[in-house]
Amino acid sequence: LDVNLELDSLIANPILKRMNFAEKVSAIETIKINSLGTSDHCFDYLVSINVSYFQTGALEIAARVSLSYELSSAFKATILSGILDPMKAKKVTTDFTFEKGCSGSNGRCRHDISASASFSISSSASPLVLGPQPGVLTVTITIENHGPDNSFFTRFNISSGDLAFSKASGVCIRTVSSDVTSGILVLSYVRNAAVLGDMMLANTSCQFSVEFDLDSLTSKATSREIQLSGIAYSNAGGPSVAFDPNTENNKIRFSRSVRYSALLSSSGISHPGLLFYTRLTNPKVVYSLNDPVLGGNLTNIIHTHTLANAGTLSATSLPMNLVWPEATKGGLPLLYIYDLKCEPASKCQCEIGNKVNSMNLQLTAGRQSTPTPLRFPTTPSNFPAVVSCNDVICRSISCTVSRLDPFFSINLIASFKLWLPTLNQERLSTELRSTLEVKVQDRPIHPSINLKSTVATQVSVKLPAITTSGGINLGAIIGGIVGGLALMGIIIAVMWKAGFFKSKYGDMKRDA
Structure with a gap:
């Protein structure tokens, strides 16, 4: 007779069984009984408890011991061998529970x-x-x-x-x-x-x-x-x-807000810082940003804003906002932005949309298939000495610096075209500014102070050279110079004769 004995049989995974045969470190024992007869056969086993496998719910599962038996294959092959009752289950189980002896x-x-x-x-x-x-x-x-x-x-x-x-x-x-x-x-x-x-x-x-x-x-x-x-x-x-x-x-808690030390600064520069222009009123259309009616490449303005981290920790997810005077109150272009770069590009992303080169003009000289009509003001414009967003229509572009490590910087480079058709003011001299605001207060950075850099370009109309209606009288000029020199010589001679240049040292010696 082959007899199989399994401990903790309701738990199928052998690794998670809570009981093992101590001598085998296994939950299954196989017994062979060669001569059963009519007497009882008793077997005693030492069982160990695997306390490390008592997880949630483990105590609620009954500890079941299963015993199954069957005639051995060799005995079944014997001629006229005995058989077991086919109507009777060849398995016996018994359950017991774990008791902890608690007071509840x-x-x-x-x-x-x-x-x-x-x-x-x-x-x-x-x-x-x-x-x-x-x-x-x-x-x-x-x-x-x-x-x-x-x-x-x-x-x-x-x-x-x-x-x-x-x-x-x-x-x-x-x-x-x-x-x-x-x-x-x-x-x-x-x-x-x-x-x-x-x-x-x-x-x-x-x-x-x-x-x-x-x-x-x-x-x-x-x-x-x-x-x-x-x-x-x-x-x-x-x-x-x-x-x-x-x-x-049975609970503990701790909380405190944190800031990361990062010495951030912002600055900016304009190229050029001073721009003189000559305005044309023809033609009434434009094919590229370098057309003469827009001043060619002489009216290109580049504003570079720099954000630097002087240490000691990195700053992440820094929101920036670039603002510039885009158009007059009447909607005529003023500073037309045609390019925007953030360097290095891997550290900065800008939400440009259709705000950059909104007219889709060619950046270099050439004729595109369809010209873009130009709008000229019908009344004289009047710009203040410094143009602000109260005087004109300003526009903005949002950017985000993903990470600015210590001792590194990023540059936001905005390229503008000074829109000459709009500038019909006589003797115009004004300052056009772009600003970059970095919202440090929205980030966990110390010191928590918002940064703002301003880049200004002085724009002035180029005045015509002053000329006279008649020719220059060269003889009169030379005569005036000679006459002046002669008059100076006469004055010096009179002063000499009067003793103005005479030394007083001789008189003092004679008196002595």
Whole structure:
């Protein structure tokens, strides 16, 4: 007879079985009985409990022992061999349950687990400014089981978000898992015991420390706040098996806003800084931006805005806004933007849309198939000495700097065409400006001050040279010069004769 004996047969996975034959470290035993007869055969086995596999719900599953039997293949091959009753099941099972001896109703364990913590960084309403060597955040935690029952499978979970776990220290704790993606750390209580090492006895406590690396925040410089929370609990099969009568004293929390030290500055330059122009009124159409009626390439204006980071940490997701005087109140072009670049392009993205070269004009000289008609003002324009957005229509383009590392800079280069057909004001001299605003206050950066750079170009009409109606009388000029020299000689001679240049030293010597 072949007999198979299986422990914990309701759990199919052999790795998760809670019982094993101690001598085999296996849950299955095979027995061969060569001569059964009419007497009983008894077998005794030492069974060990795998306490590490008691997870949630494990205590609620019955511990079943299954015994199945069948005639051996060799016996069945024997002529006129006996057979087993085909109508009778060849399997026997028996169940038993695990008892913990807890004091709650229906055998539930009742334990009041509390948790308290102190932090190496104080909790404050003011932001925590992080520099290039931010160090660590150390959390000293104390958990205590106030009873009345023991706490089985005692755990402590910590959620830290982007703050990365470094290490846990303490003789009464061990690390179960640490998930970098979710920022969840699971710790288990341990004690010096052969079995049920994570059972926390009633009226005992455990103190340990957990360190978190603040470099994990400064390396990205995106998190606005440190948010850390923890909870102590028993993982012994859910509320039907164990419960905590006070679920408010087993939690810890810490939060503080953070800022990253980055010395940002903005500046700008115009090329050219001063522009003189000559306005034409014909032709009434344009084929490219370099047509003479637009001033050729002499009316191209380039404004370069620079955003620099002098250290010490990176700045990320910086929103920028470029503003310039695009048109007059009547809608006539003023500064026509035909190109916008952010360098390096990998660090900056701009929402251009149809705002750049909106007329789709050729950038170089040449004749496109369809000319673009020009609009000229019907009344004299009157620009102030400095043009502002109160005087004209301004337009803006938003850009975002994805990451600006220490000691690096980005350049936003805007190329404009001074639209000459609009400038019919006599003796015009005005200043046209573009501004770039960087909204640092919207980002976790220290110091939190918005930046603004202004680039100005002085624009003046080129006045005609002053000429006389008649010719130049060269003889009169020469005569005037000679007469002046002669008059000067006569004056000097008279002064000499009068003794104006006579030395008084001789008279003083004679008197002596």
